[in-house]
Amino acid sequence: xxxxxxxxxxxxxxxxxxxxxxNLVEDNNYSSVFILLDENTLEHCYPKFISNFATEKRIExxxxxxxxxxxxxxxxxxxxxxITELGGDRKSLLITLGGGVIxxxxxxxxxxxxxxxxxxxxxxxLLSMVDASVGGKTGVDLGVLKNQIGLFANPKMVxxxxxxxxxxxxxxxxxxxxxxxxxxxxxxxDLFNEIKNNKKLEIxxxxxxxxxxxxxxVLQDPKEQNLRKILNFGHTLGHAIESFYLESEDKExxxxxxxxxxxxxxxxxxxxxxxxxxxxxxxxxxxxxxxIYKRTxxxxxxxxxxxxxxxxxxxxxxxxxxFVLLNDYEDYKIDCKVPEKLILESMEFYNE
Amino acid sequence: xxxxxxxxxxxxxxxxxxxxxxNLVEDNNYSSVFILLDENTLEHCYPKFISNFATEKRIExxxxxxxxxxxxxxxxxxxxxxITELGGDRKSLLITLGGGVIxxxxxxxxxxxxxxxxxxxxxxxLLSMVDASVGGKTGVDLGVLKNQIGLFANPKMVxxxxxxxxxxxxxxxxxxxxxxxxxxxxxxxDLFNEIKNNKKLEIxxxxxxxxxxxxxxVLQDPKEQNLRKILNFGHTLGHAIESFYLESEDKExxxxxxxxxxxxxxxxxxxxxxxxxxxxxxxxxxxxxxxIYKRTxxxxxxxxxxxxxxxxxxxxxxxxxxFVLLNDYEDYKIDCKVPEKLILESMEFYNE
Numbered sequence: 001x002x003x004x005x006x007x008x009x010x011x012x013x014x015x016x017x018x019x020x021x022x023n024l025v026e027d028n029n030y031s032s033v034f035i036l037l038d039e040n041t042l043e044h045c046y047p048k049f050i051s052n053f054a055t056e057k058r059i060e061x062x063x064x065x066x067x068x069x070x071x072x073x074x075x076x077x078x079x080x081x082x083i084t085e086l087g088g089d090r091k092s093l094l095i096t097l098g099g100g101v102i103x104x105x106x107x108x109x110x111x112x113x114x115x116x117x118x119x120x121x122x123x124x125x126l127l128s129m130v131d132a133s134v135g136g137k138t139g140v141d142l143g144v145l146k147n148q149i150g151l152f153a154n155p156k157m158v159x160x161x162x163x164x165x166x167x168x169x170x171x172x173x174x175x176x177x178x179x180x181x182x183x184x185x186x187x188x189x190d191l192f193n194e195i196k197n198n199k200k201l202e203i204x205x206x207x208x209x210x211x212x213x214x215x216x217x218v219l220q221d222p223k224e225q226n227l228r229k230i231l232n233f234g235h236t237l238g239h240a241i242e243s244f245y246l247e248s249e250d251k252e253x254x255x256x257x258x259x260x261x262x263x264x265x266x267x268x269x270x271x272x273x274x275x276x277x278x279x280x281x282x283x284x285x286x287x288x289x290x291x292i293y294k295r296t297x298x299x300x301x302x303x304x305x306x307x308x309x310x311x312x313x314x315x316x317x318x319x320x321x322x323f324v325l326l327n328d329y330e331d332y333k334i335d336c337k338v339p340e341k342l343i344l345e346s347m348e349f350y351n352e
Numbered sequence: 353x354x355x356x357x358x359x360x361x362x363x364x365x366x367x368x369x370x371x372x373x374x375n376l377v378e379d380n381n382y383s384s385v386f387i388l389l390d391e392n393t394l395e396h397c398y399p400k401f402i403s404n405f406a407t408e409k410r411i412e413x414x415x416x417x418x419x420x421x422x423x424x425x426x427x428x429x430x431x432x433x434x435i436t437e438l439g440g441d442r443k444s445l446l447i448t449l450g451g452g453v454i455x456x457x458x459x460x461x462x463x464x465x466x467x468x469x470x471x472x473x474x475x476x477x478l479l480s481m482v483d484a485s486v487g488g489k490t491g492v493d494l495g496v497l498k499n500q501i502g503l504f505a506n507p508k509m510v511x512x513x514x515x516x517x518x519x520x521x522x523x524x525x526x527x528x529x530x531x532x533x534x535x536x537x538x539x540x541x542d543l544f545n546e547i548k549n550n551k552k553l554e555i556x557x558x559x560x561x562x563x564x565x566x567x568x569x570v571l572q573d574p575k576e577q578n579l580r581k582i583l584n585f586g587h588t589l590g591h592a593i594e595s596f597y598l599e600s601e602d603k604e605x606x607x608x609x610x611x612x613x614x615x616x617x618x619x620x621x622x623x624x625x626x627x628x629x630x631x632x633x634x635x636x637x638x639x640x641x642x643x644i645y646k647r648t649x650x651x652x653x654x655x656x657x658x659x660x661x662x663x664x665x666x667x668x669x670x671x672x673x674x675f676v677l678l679n680d681y682e683d684y685k686i687d688c689k690v691p692e693k694l695i696l697e698s699m700e701f702y703n704e
Contacts, residue, residue: 031670077425080494080501084664091669112464112501114666115491139467142432149432149464151503312436314466317443318383 001208006134006215007222008154013208017159018052021095021120024157025055028118031091032058034083036106038066041098044167045124049097060086064102068246068253071101071140073149079109093118093156099125099172100132100256104147107138111153121155124164126176126203127256130183130210133158135218135231144247145312146239152222160211162204173203174292175257178234180206182264183213185285186230189329196288229324229334232315236323237343238263240309244302254296261289262296266346270338271325273345281329286350298347306347307340353560358486358567359574360506365560369511370404373447373472376509377407380470383443384410386435388458390418393450396519397476401449412438416454420598420605423453423492425501431461445470445508451477451524452484452608456499459490463505473507476516478528478555479608482535482562485510487570487583496599497664498591504574512563514556525555526644527609530586532558534616535565537637538582541681548640581676581686584667588675589695590615592661596654606648613641614648618698622690623677625697633681638702650699658699659692 001013012020025033033055037046042063050059062082064075083092094117096106103121110119123129139150165173177195184192191209194201214231221228242259245251254262268285271277298306315322323336353365364372377385385407389398394415402411414434416427435444446469448458455473462471475481491502517525529547536544543561546553566583573580594611597603606614620637623629650658667674675688 073425073429077494084494084497084500087663087671089668089670090666108464112460112491112503114500115489115502115504137467139464142429142436145436148436148466150467151464152467311439314442316441318441319439 001204004134004208004211004215006154006158007219009157011133011158011160011211011215013160014162014204015052017161018054021157021159022054024120025057025093028093028156029091030057030093030118031089032060032087032093034086034088034092034094035059035061035097036064036079036094036102036109037061037097038064038102040066040167041102041124045097045164048163049122062086064105066098066101068101068141071105073140073142075105076109076112076140079105080113083109083113088113088117090114090117093120095120095122097122097124098128099123100128103128103132104138104150105140107153107155108140108150111138111151116153118156120157120159122159122161122164125168126165126173126207127179128176129160129162129207130176130214131179133160133211134215136222144243144309146243147314148312160207162207165203171255175255177292178257178260178264180210181288182231182233182260183210185264185326185329186233186332187213187217187330192288192329196284198291226334229315230332232324233326233332234260234264234267236263236313236315236321237266237306237310237346239313240306241298243309244306248302258293258296261293262298262350265289265350266343267323267325269346269349270323270336270342271327273342274336274338275325275327275333277326277328295351298351303344303347307343310343353556356486356560356563356567358506358510359571361509363485363510363512363563363567365512366514366556367404369513370406373509373511374406376472377409377445380445380508381443382409382445382470383441384412384439384445386438386440386444386446387411387413387449388416388431388446388454388461389413389449390416390454392418392519393454393476397449397516400515401474414438416457418450418453420453420493423457425492425494427457428461428464428492431457432465435461435465440465440469442466442469445472447472447474449474449476450480451475452480455480455484456490456502457492459505459507460492460502463490463503468505470508472509472511474511474513474516477520478517478525478559479531480528481512481514481559482528482566483531485512485563486567488574496595496661498595499666500664512559514559517555523607527607529644530609530612530616532562533640534583534585534612535562537616537620537678537681538585538684539565539569539682544640544681548636550643578686581667582684584676585678585684586612586616586619588615588665588667588673589618589658589662589698591665592658593650595661596658600654610645610648613645614650614702617641617702618695619675619677621698621701622675622688622694623679625694626688626690627677627679627685629678629680647703650703655696655699659695662695
């Protein structure tokens with residue numbers, strides 16, 4: 001598969017990517033290489049990685065606990081202390097090996113350590129491959145507020161190797177699929193149709209296409225002034241729902257994709273009501289999503305908490321929630337204000 | 353006094369600066385304005401500031417506790433939570449009003465909040481005026497390691513108003529003077545001579561000249577590849593000494609300037625031994641510094657702890673400490689490796 005040029009760095013695919021990494025480390029003469037991972041990727045991904053990564057540099061492994069609950073500043077402090085104690089300096093390289101928690105947190109840790117060291121991302125979940133490989137977003141959560149603290153910072157390289165997906169669960173694959181559906185709905189109807197028609201999908205092609213789309217979007221609008229906002233489709237309400245389930249101790253957490261899938265159904269419904277997005281397409285989206293994700297029954301008594309969380313969405317200005325909605329497939333409208341009543345109605349539509 | 357153009361932003365001086373700030377807030381249509389300060393600047397500087405700052409925007413004051421000991425990530429978390437609870441969004445502006453702890457920490461807080469909001473610095477101490485007004489360094493300490501976590505990020509504007517200096521102690525003025533001496537030794541001998549000859553100095557002129565020098569240096573070398581390293585003169589050993597006194601509970605802390613002054617005497621001595629920097633100039637520097645700062649007797653039994661802290665200096669590569677030393681006044685050499693024995697000897701020279 002073809003290398004993707006993402007502005008200042010490249011996304012390399014599959015086996016040949018490791019050679020590029022070894023060259024990068026050689027060419028930059030790093031003083032040491034730190035690998036950030038969690039207990040899962042240490043067990044399932046690190047052996048493959050290390051057998052492919054040829055270097056004579058000192059390698060230090062830093063393990064953090066897996067899970068969104070650990071994507072916070074306290075974990076960052078732990079990693080910063082570990083790098084410090086292991087003698088990390090400005091010429092150190094940090095390689096992240098894991099899902100979105102590891103790549104997002106690792107990019108942030110690297111960008112702030114001694115005012116910035118280089119980092120390389122190796123996403124090992126479908127979600128982090130299709131969502132976090134390009135775009136330069138790094139960060140951690142503040143309490144239940146997702147990615148509230150972070151930066152735009154680009155890695156030196158990204159390696160996407162779909163072999164790692166053999167180590168993740170079916171549920172995680174579905175979580176990543178939600179982002180692919182999003183790219184399809186907002187940018188490439190063919191891609192959506194492929195998923196809808198449930199052909200025997202070649203996952204590595206879907207990944208490549210998704211990264212290409214995100215890269216096109218991000219290169220056109222790196223700072224999220226306009227086009228890039230399509231990447232938030234389904235995410236405005238979806239993030240609030242995800243945060244709500246994360247902070248509700250008596251409820252099982254949703255994966256990011258499960259929450260975003262709900263968000264896409266709801267925001268399609270808002271699009272229909274506000275912008276005349278065709279009703280049959282709303283139903284089509286709902287049907288495709290419910291064929292993949294078990295319906296989560298959103299309780300009416302929880303709606304007010306979810307609305308409260310919406311108020312902290314990063315895209316809000318002056319307390320106004322800003323949605324990106326669809327006029328049609330591949331045709332979006334940014335900065336839509338949605339009446340609270342309609343937001344509630346959209347969740348009921350999802351429940352029906 | 354003339355406005356200084358510092359790359360993407362301006363440093364405005366004295367009374368007229370507040371008009372520029374009001375215009376900035378108006379032109380950018382910020383959703384709200386947060387003022388970060390500590391109990392001292394709330395009492396002594398905020399009244400002047402607020403009486404000069406004309407805006408119709410909502411203003412929220414966030415107070416943190418003063419002192420280097422609070423320049424850490426925990427304080428950042430508190431400020432991020434406060435901004436969140438007060439409804440801060442991506443179009444909020446953060447104004448810092450205080451010394452280096454406030455401006456460094458505030459710039460970091462702003463740069464990481466929702467991946468970056470605008471900030472304006474209003475330094476209120478001599479040290480922060482001459483050191484932190486330009487250069488874009490933001491950050492906080494990690495344990496006793498100074499500025500270990502941070503970023504390069506530029507404010508939208510800096511206001512330097514020497515009226516605020518009437519609110520600070522003589523000891524703080526001396527702390528800032530150390531940085532002015534540094535600019536003199538490395539870049540402008542006339543400036544050093546002004547201080548040496550102890551003329552009745554017009555402080556606002558010294559500030560303006562210092563900022564001009566730092567600005568020239570930073571614009572030529574923003575990422576500290578070469579010339580900018582002169583700004584570290586006295587700081588390599590100085591930071592280690594400062595950290596050591598900060599972590600020693602039974603010793604009184606040194607101000608930044610007091611520590612850097614010691615560092616400059618020691619590093620002048622290293623320059624003499626390694627690069628042939630003239631002995632009479634070493635003595636001249638020592639004399640000037642001891643005429644301003646009471647000598648701190650560095651105990652031999654503390655030397656090993658100080659050496660240990662040196663190993664975490666941000667400029668180190670591969671465990672090697674990198675000093676910037678002087679061939680002569682205004683003539684520097686970067687990346688000097690200094691034998692441990694000579695570092696110890698230099699502290700003894702200071703003690704003599």
